[in-house]
Amino acid sequence: MKQKIHFNEVVTRDGFQMEPAFVATDDKVALINALNHCGYAKIEVTSFTSAKAIPMLRDAEEVMGRIERVPGVEYTVLVPNLRGAERAMESRPDEFNLVMSTSETHNLANLRMPREHSFAALREVIERYGLQVPINVSLSACFGCPMEGEVPQIEVMQWAQRFADLGVRGLTICDTTGMAHPEQVTQMCQALRARFPALQLTLHFHNTRGMGLANVLAAVHSGIDRFDGSLGGLGGCPYAPGASGNISSEDAIHMLDAMGFDTGIDLTRLLPIARELPGLVGHMVPGQVAKSGRITDLHPAPPSVAELRKAFS
Amino acid sequence: MKQKIHFNEVVTRDGFQMEPAFVATDDKVALINALNHCGYAKIEVTSFTSAKAIPMLRDAEEVMGRIERVPGVEYTVLVPNLRGAERAMESRPDEFNLVMSTSETHNLANLRMPREHSFAALREVIERYGLQVPINVSLSACFGCPMEGEVPQIEVMQWAQRFADLGVRGLTICDTTGMAHPEQVTQMCQALRARFPALQLTLHFHNTRGMGLANVLAAVHSGIDRFDGSLGGLGGCPYAPGASGNISSEDAIHMLDAMGFDTGIDLTRLLPIARELPGLVGHMVPGQVAKSGRITDLHPAPPSVAELRKAFS
Numbered sequence: 001m002k003q004k005i006h007f008n009e010v011v012t013r014d015g016f017q018m019e020p021a022f023v024a025t026d027d028k029v030a031l032i033n034a035l036n037h038c039g040y041a042k043i044e045v046t047s048f049t050s051a052k053a054i055p056m057l058r059d060a061e062e063v064m065g066r067i068e069r070v071p072g073v074e075y076t077v078l079v080p081n082l083r084g085a086e087r088a089m090e091s092r093p094d095e096f097n098l099v100m101s102t103s104e105t106h107n108l109a110n111l112r113m114p115r116e117h118s119f120a121a122l123r124e125v126i127e128r129y130g131l132q133v134p135i136n137v138s139l140s141a142c143f144g145c146p147m148e149g150e151v152p153q154i155e156v157m158q159w160a161q162r163f164a165d166l167g168v169r170g171l172t173i174c175d176t177t178g179m180a181h182p183e184q185v186t187q188m189c190q191a192l193r194a195r196f197p198a199l200q201l202t203l204h205f206h207n208t209r210g211m212g213l214a215n216v217l218a219a220v221h222s223g224i225d226r227f228d229g230s231l232g233g234l235g236g237c238p239y240a241p242g243a244s245g246n247i248s249s250e251d252a253i254h255m256l257d258a259m260g261f262d263t264g265i266d267l268t269r270l271l272p273i274a275r276e277l278p279g280l281v282g283h284m285v286p287g288q289v290a291k292s293g294r295i296t297d298l299h300p301a302p303p304s305v306a307e308l309r310k311a312f313s
Numbered sequence: 314m315k316q317k318i319h320f321n322e323v324v325t326r327d328g329f330q331m332e333p334a335f336v337a338t339d340d341k342v343a344l345i346n347a348l349n350h351c352g353y354a355k356i357e358v359t360s361f362t363s364a365k366a367i368p369m370l371r372d373a374e375e376v377m378g379r380i381e382r383v384p385g386v387e388y389t390v391l392v393p394n395l396r397g398a399e400r401a402m403e404s405r406p407d408e409f410n411l412v413m414s415t416s417e418t419h420n421l422a423n424l425r426m427p428r429e430h431s432f433a434a435l436r437e438v439i440e441r442y443g444l445q446v447p448i449n450v451s452l453s454a455c456f457g458c459p460m461e462g463e464v465p466q467i468e469v470m471q472w473a474q475r476f477a478d479l480g481v482r483g484l485t486i487c488d489t490t491g492m493a494h495p496e497q498v499t500q501m502c503q504a505l506r507a508r509f510p511a512l513q514l515t516l517h518f519h520n521t522r523g524m525g526l527a528n529v530l531a532a533v534h535s536g537i538d539r540f541d542g543s544l545g546g547l548g549g550c551p552y553a554p555g556a557s558g559n560i561s562s563e564d565a566i567h568m569l570d571a572m573g574f575d576t577g578i579d580l581t582r583l584l585p586i587a588r589e590l591p592g593l594v595g596h597m598v599p600g601q602v603a604k605s606g607r608i609t610d611l612h613p614a615p616p617s618v619a620e621l622r623k624a625f626s
Contacts, residue, residue: 105614105618108614108617108618108621108622109614109615109617109618112617112621113621113625114621114622114625117625144608146611146612147611147612147613147614147618148611149609149611178605178608179608181568181571181572181608182530182568182572183571183572183573184571207523207601208601208605209564209567209568209601209602209605209607209608210520210525210526210561210564210565210567210568210600210601210602211526211564211568212523213523213524213526213527214526214527214529214530214568216527217495217527217530217531218530243601243604243605244601248523251522251523251524252523254522254523255494255495255522255523255524255527258494258496258497259494259495259496260496287523288520288521288522288523288556288557289522289523291556292491292521292522292556294522295457295491295492295494295522296462298459298460298461298462299459299460300460301418301421301422301460302422304421304422304425305418305421305422305460308421308425308426308427309421309427312426312427312430
């Protein structure tokens with residue numbers, strides 16, 4: 001019996017939020033409706049941050065209102081604070097995804113407040129809505145901060161513990177700028193699984209330094225069975241022009257499928273969707289399998305091969 | 314004590330051979346002379362194939378004649394047959410790298426003869442020159458053929474055995490078109506190490522489907538300590554426009570360094586060389602770390618962080 005791996009598709013939230021050009025609401029809805037039938041466990045649809053902070057996702061209500069909801073798929077939304085949570089609840093999401101950073105500098109730079117203020121704001125959301133909707137917390141910069149450098153594992157464990165104590169359903173451990181290496185991933189995943197055996201633990205990797213799928217491999221070998229991925233690897237790194245962002249969902253799924261894991265994803269449906277993504281966003285995307293085909297996609301031999309076979313027979 | 318990993322840089326051979334524009338001899342020599350001081354165990358300098366077959370490497374003699382030779386670095390050359398070996402010997406290489414495919418169709422398509430003919434031709438080279446120069450054999454398509462599909466592991470083992478019986482020093486097991494997945498790599502490496510404990514075993518991966526560094530990880534965890542890499546990830550796949558080719562040397566080295574292996578490579582020297590490669594070949598290259606920087610390369614916090622710290626203190 002194959003081991004099940006659950007994928008959360010984040011392209012319409014994490015992928016689109018930093019795109020230079022607004023992706024039309026119709027296109028977002030059509031993309032999610034297409035992803036709906038690929039076998040994802042979860043889709044992070046959008047973010048209920050302010051339109052001023054993230055203009056690319058200013059259509060959160062409309063997108064949530066128009067997408068089809070397919071049984072078996074959870075529709076999660078990013079919620080930054082109580083105001084965002086009030087807006088989000090109107091859209092009846094299956095989960096709130098709250099976010100803060102384990103690095104003080106990263107939290108100040110991205111969320112414009114100290115970590116303790118973020119924690120207090122997220123606690124409010126959990127206390128107000130935690131009985132109505134399952135809560136996941138995404139912890140940023142868990143494998144290093146691009147400004148501070150090392151983030152000690154104990155720091156990550158302490159923030160994880162504080163949210164576990166508030167009764168959240170899941171935690172996403174994020175390598176926000178692609179600083180994790182496989183040895184560190186192994187240590188982190190083993191420690192988290194030992195301490196939080198009842199929590200849904202998701203790993204969120206970036207491929208900024210080419211280590212994305214190696215880190216996925218290290219994580220599955222440490223017993224992790226939930227991953228975030230972004231179609232095409234969309235979602236860049238602001239510090240590194242030309243560098244990859246999120247791991248490509250289809251590349252990670254393709255690898256795990258080949259290795260014999262049960263991702264539940266139908267790559268025959270997913271790859272054509274991935275191949276339309278460059279047209280949607282107006283630029284190339286880093287994902288490889290959409291370009292190269294699967295390892296089972298063969299090519300015809302050139303005509304010379306038949307001639308040579310005959311000549312040498 | 315850190316485990317030693319040996320790197321063979323193949324950019325000037327495998328990387329350049331399919332480039333659309335000829336890389337000037339002066340540039341090749343300058344590149345190798347720069348790579349000389351980075352800590353590589355081996356550099357595959359060029360190929361003594363016919364100038365008609367691979368015009369990009371038509372300057373093999375001149376490059377070999379002009380490069381500096383640094384003690385501790387082995388300078389290997391690709392040798393296709395006896396005629397190539399005769400030419401190559403004049404250049405006093407430290408190793409011959411012979412090549413054939415484990416897939417009949419791939420061998421016919423690339424080398425224009427059946428595998429048995431290739432084997433006979435390579436045996437001639439080994440019998441004539443094996444006492445004068447160490448021999449490595451690179452076996453192509455060991456993890457799958459883009460035309461035939463699966464290449465059974467036993468097929469690889471049998472070709473490996475035939476060359477081992479001829480007394481070669483090393484074998485390079487090549488994933489020529491990026492079809493390997495980590496589980497397959499683990500099985501192959503364990504079988505090879507068990508059967509050929511005295512041979513230098515090198516793994517040659519491509520990143521065509523994003524699995525390159527995951528496969529390196531699987532290989533090192535199976536005890537492999539020698540890898541081919543191509544600077545910048547140069548060396549594309551003819552079947553997949555836009556897809557990656559060889560694994561990027563600097564990305565693989567960066568990962569293994571971070572994990573605590575001793576690659577012997579000085580990334581502080583190597584990364585500036587990688588960053589000049591796009592200028593040399595006239596296009597972007599897939600390697601990530603040259604764009605993103607190392608995980609230890611930090612960024613200054615934006616000015617807002619200091620203001621926010623003060624405001625919240």
